[in-house]
Amino acid sequence: MVKDLFDRIKSDKGPLGKWADKAEGYYVFPKLEGPISNRMSFNGKKVVTWSINDYLGLANHPEVLKADGESAATDGLAYPMGARMMSGHTKYHEQLEQECAEFVDKEAAYLVNFGYQGMVSAIDALVNKDDIIVYDMDTHACIIDGVRLHAGKRFVYRHNDIESCEKNLQRATRMAEKTGGGILLVSEGVFGMRGEQGRLKEIVALKEKYNFRLLVDDAHGFGTLGKDGRGTGFEQGVQDGIDVYFATFAKSMAGIGAFFAADKDIIQYLQYNMRSQMFAKSLPMPMVKGALKRLDMIRTMPELKDNLWKITNALQSGLRTAGFDLGTTQTCITPVYLKGEIPEAMAMVHDLRENHSVFCSIVVYPVIPKGLIILRLIPTARHTQEDVDETITAFSAIREKLEDGTYKKVAAAMM
Numbered sequence: 001m002v003k004d005l006f007d008r009i010k011s012d013k014g015p016l017g018k019w020a021d022k023a024e025g026y027y028v029f030p031k032l033e034g035p036i037s038n039r040m041s042f043n044g045k046k047v048v049t050w051s052i053n054d055y056l057g058l059a060n061h062p063e064v065l066k067a068d069g070e071s072a073a074t075d076g077l078a079y080p081m082g083a084r085m086m087s088g089h090t091k092y093h094e095q096l097e098q099e100c101a102e103f104v105d106k107e108a109a110y111l112v113n114f115g116y117q118g119m120v121s122a123i124d125a126l127v128n129k130d131d132i133i134v135y136d137m138d139t140h141a142c143i144i145d146g147v148r149l150h151a152g153k154r155f156v157y158r159h160n161d162i163e164s165c166e167k168n169l170q171r172a173t174r175m176a177e178k179t180g181g182g183i184l185l186v187s188e189g190v191f192g193m194r195g196e197q198g199r200l201k202e203i204v205a206l207k208e209k210y211n212f213r214l215l216v217d218d219a220h221g222f223g224t225l226g227k228d229g230r231g232t233g234f235e236q237g238v239q240d241g242i243d244v245y246f247a248t249f250a251k252s253m254a255g256i257g258a259f260f261a262a263d264k265d266i267i268q269y270l271q272y273n274m275r276s277q278m279f280a281k282s283l284p285m286p287m288v289k290g291a292l293k294r295l296d297m298i299r300t301m302p303e304l305k306d307n308l309w310k311i312t313n314a315l316q317s318g319l320r321t322a323g324f325d326l327g328t329t330q331t332c333i334t335p336v337y338l339k340g341e342i343p344e345a346m347a348m349v350h351d352l353r354e355n356h357s358v359f360c361s362i363v364v365y366p367v368i369p370k371g372l373i374i375l376r377l378i379p380t381a382r383h384t385q386e387d388v389d390e391t392i393t394a395f396s397a398i399r400e401k402l403e404d405g406t407y408k409k410v411a412a413a414m415m
Contacts, residue, residue: 015366035060038382048387050360050377056304057381059254067293075285088282106261113283115248115258116142121276124149130181132172162202169210189218189232195329204241213243223252229298229305253294257283307381315379318392334377343411345373348398356394
C-alpha cells in the first residue's frame with residue numbers, strides 16, 4: 001500500500017515545526033518594523049534590536065539610500081532581464097566583480113544572486129564523484145546542503161579541531177589515491193552561531209603536507225575583520241592560502257547578493273558550470289550599483305568598522321564582567337550561553353522583549369544540544385553605549401529568574 005506523502009508531514013512537523021502554534025509570529029517569524037536601526041518596533045513597542053546583520057550600519061545610511069533610490073528610478077527593479085549568460089550581463093556587474101576581486105586580493109570574482117544558493121551550487125560545480133570533500137561539522141547549512149549533493153565521498157572533522165581535520169585529510173588522501181580525484185576542504189572564516197574564527201592559519205599550514213584546495217565561507221568576516229574589513233584571511237595573514245573565497249552582501253553590505261573570488265581560470269569555470277547562476281535571472285541593477293556604493297564606503301570610511309568594534313568590545317566586556325558565558329567568540333557575534341529547556345527559553349525571551357524592551361535571536365535545540373539556550377546578539381555600528389547598558393541590566397534580570405525557576409513555572413502555565 002502506497003502511503004499519502006502528506007500523512008507524514010501532517011503527523012511529524014519536525015523539531016521546530018512542532019512549536020509553530022505557540023511560537024509563530026513571536027519567537028519565529030517575528031515582525032520587526034520601522035527603519036533598520038539599533039531600535040525598531042516589535043509588537044507595538046520600541047525595542048533595542050540585536051538581531052539584524054547590518055554590521056556597519058549601512059542599511060539606512062543616507063548615501064546608500066540615495067544610490068539605491070537613484071538606480072531604482074533610472075534602471076527599474078527588472079533590469080537586466082535574463083540570466084547573465086544570455087541577456088543579463090552589464091558593465092556594472094563586471095565592475096563590481098573586478099572591485100570585489102581587488103578588495104580581497106584575488107585575480108577574479110563572480111557575482112551570485114544569493115549566498116546560500118551560490119554556495120550550494122559552487123560546491124556542486126567544484127567537485128565530481130571522484131573527488132573528496134573534507135569539512136568542519138559546524139559549517140553553515142548552505143555548505144551542508146552543498147555537500148549533500150556530492151556524489152563522492154566526504155569526511156567531516158570536529159569543529160575547529162586541527163588534529164581531527166588532519167586525520168580526515170589523511171583519510172581523504174588515501175581515498176583520492178584510489179579514485180584518482182582531488183580534495184576540497186571547506187571551512188567558514190567566522191562561524192555564525194558561536195562567533196569563532198575558523199582556524200584558517202593552521203589549515204593553510206596543512207597544505208605543506210597534503211594536496212587539497214581550500215574554500216572559505218567568510219560571510220561574517222567580510223567587512224568586520226582584517227585590514228579595511230577585507231576579511232578573516234587578512235585577519236590571520238593567510239589570504240593567499242585560500243583558493244576560493246566567498247563573501248555575501250547580506251551582512252556588512254546590508255544588501256542582496258554575494259561573490260566568489262579566486263584565480264581567473266577557476267572563476268571562469270564557475271561562470272560556465274554553476275547551475276544556480278546559469279539558469280537564474282541576473283542580479284538586479286539597484287543591487288549591483290548599490291553594492292558598488294557600499295563597497296566604496298567600506299574602503300573609504302574606516303570609522304564604520306571602528307564604531308562596530310567600539311560597541312562590540314563594550315558589549316562583550318560588559319557581559320563578561322557581569323558573569324555571562326560568551327564562549328570563545330573572537331568576532332562581533334556575541335552568543336550568551338544559558339541553561340534551560342525550550343519552554344523556559346520561550347518564557348524568558350517573552351519577558352526580555354515585553355518587560356525589558358530588548359530583542360535578540362533565540363537559539364535552541366535542534367540547532368544546539370538539548371538543555372542549552374543561546375541568546376545571540378549582533379552589534380552594529382549604529383548601536384550606542386545606552387543600548388549596551390540597558391541590555392546588560394536586562395540580561396542580569398532574566399538570568400536571575402531563569403536560575404530561580406521562575407520561567408519553569410511560567411512555562412508550565414503556558415503549556
